Amino acid sequence: MRCDQIRPYLPGFAGGDLRPDTAEVVSEHLAGCKACSSEAASLARVRAGLALVAKREIEPPAGLLEDILERTADPARRRVLAPLLPIPIDEVARLVSDHRDTIASAAGVAVVAAGAAYALWRAVRGTRTAQPVTS
Amino acid sequence: MQVPQQLVESVRRGEPEAFEELVRQTHRSVYSLVYRIVGNAEDAADVTQDVYLRVWRGLRGFRGDANFSTWLYRVAANAALTYVKRRARGGVATDPAEMPDLPASDGTEERADAELLERALATLPVSQRAVVVLKDVYGWTCEEIGKQMGTTEGAVKVRLFRARQRLADELASAGVVVPLKKRKKTS
Numbered sequence: 001m002r003c004d005q006i007r008p009y010l011p012g013f014a015g016g017d018l019r020p021d022t023a024e025v026v027s028e029h030l031a032g033c034k035a036c037s038s039e040a041a042s043l044a045r046v047r048a049g050l051a052l053v054a055k056r057e058i059e060p061p062a063g064l065l066e067d068i069l070e071r072t073a074d075p076a077r078r079r080v081l082a083p084l085l086p087i088p089i090d091e092v093a094r095l096v097s098d099h100r101d102t103i104a105s106a107a108g109v110a111v112v113a114a115g116a117a118y119a120l121w122r123a124v125r126g127t128r129t130a131q132p133v134t135s
Numbered sequence: 136m137q138v139p140q141q142l143v144e145s146v147r148r149g150e151p152e153a154f155e156e157l158v159r160q161t162h163r164s165v166y167s168l169v170y171r172i173v174g175n176a177e178d179a180a181d182v183t184q185d186v187y188l189r190v191w192r193g194l195r196g197f198r199g200d201a202n203f204s205t206w207l208y209r210v211a212a213n214a215a216l217t218y219v220k221r222r223a224r225g226g227v228a229t230d231p232a233e234m235p236d237l238p239a240s241d242g243t244e245e246r247a248d249a250e251l252l253e254r255a256l257a258t259l260p261v262s263q264r265a266v267v268v269l270k271d272v273y274g275w276t277c278e279e280i281g282k283q284m285g286t287t288e289g290a291v292k293v294r295l296f297r298a299r300q301r302l303a304d305e306l307a308s309a310g311v312v313v314p315l316k317k318r319k320k321t322s
Contacts, residue, residue, distance in 0.1 A: 007316065011296035011303075015271065035316075039303075042312035046302045049248030050271035053171075053256070056249060060166040064180050068158050071184055072191045073151070098217055 001029055003036055010036065014043035136164040136204045143203045147194050158187055161204075165211045171268045172215035173222075174257055182218050186211045209283075212269060216284055219261050248311065255305035259298055266291055267298035 006029045012018045013026045030037045096103060138160060145153030165186055170179035189210050197206055256264055265284065269275040270291075275283075277291045284291070300315060307314035 003316075008296075010315075011299040012292065014299060015295070017277065017292060017295070039315050042303045042307065042315060043299055045248060045312055046252065046299055046306060047271055049252045049306075050267070050302070052246060052249035053253050054272045054274075056167070056253065057163045058167040058170050060163060060183070061176055061180050064166065064183060065159065065162055067180070068162060068184050068187045069155055072154065072158070072187050100221070 001025060003029075003033060006030075006033075006036055007039065010040050011043055013040060014047050136161055136207075138203045138207070140203070143194075143197075147197065154191065157190075161207060162187070165207065168208060168211050168268075168273065169215045171253075171256060171272065172212065172261075172265045173218055174261065174264065178218065178222070179215075182214050183211075185218075186214045189214060208273060212273075212275075212283060216265060219265065223261065248306065251306060251309055251311065252302055255302050258305070259301060263294045263298035263301070266294040267302070270295055271299070 006026055009018060009022060009026050013023060013030075016023075018026065030040055138157065142153055142157055142160070146157050162183065166179055166183045169182045169186065170176065173179050173182055186207075190207060193210065197203070256268065259267065266280055269280050269283075270277065277288045277295065281288045281291045303312060303315050306312045
């Protein structure tokens, strides 16, 4: 196969993410192609470097630990703010946040339904008032 | 990140001191994962707080047959991915120029690469960054990532390969590796 056909597979080859038969074709090409081998080596180096990234810890902002401990210190205390809710207020906030689209869609449907009901009511009412009085 | 089983059991029994200890032992690792996905410090801090609220509430449901660290990372990744999805809809941009305080390299070639790559990760589009972080940094499978992101394994691989290519380009522009040949069609 030609180099331009092999190159798109090199990032997958570097991570062992190709099907075995595809990996074999790439491997055979690399054995006889210096340019592609060199690119494969670059990508392998990326993989090796990324594996080490996990061992590095990023320093969190000052006060994060305290903030977490404060928020998780007494979940029962937060229930006082919403005594009628069966679940903590944070859980409500999280559910609303995670399902924002669904809630917005449901609200939209409710508004349209209410509008349609109102229009229907007006139409029915209008029909009744417009009926001619017969004696 | 390894969390002693005894500590996990103490937390599941509802001992507040144990939960505090758990947070102390794990919050840096969790913050690091979240930061690598969301791409900025302020959002990463907010999401990390959310992770521990989820952990606090979910620990009783945590079955001891799974590794606790794996479960914690899963909760963290889920919270971070939910956040970036929401942010994408809201149009809030990441700030690739912002970089956290990273530990200094000890001078070895691999560690220097890791430092360079950590910075390069911040420049990737979020969909590529999330995939390459979960796969190549934290060792998830493409199938797991697809499930977590609500996409197919094939779509995950496409993003993953593009991300690796871009990261190799970053190393090349730093003179660390030979440049990859430019393809006719790029992402």
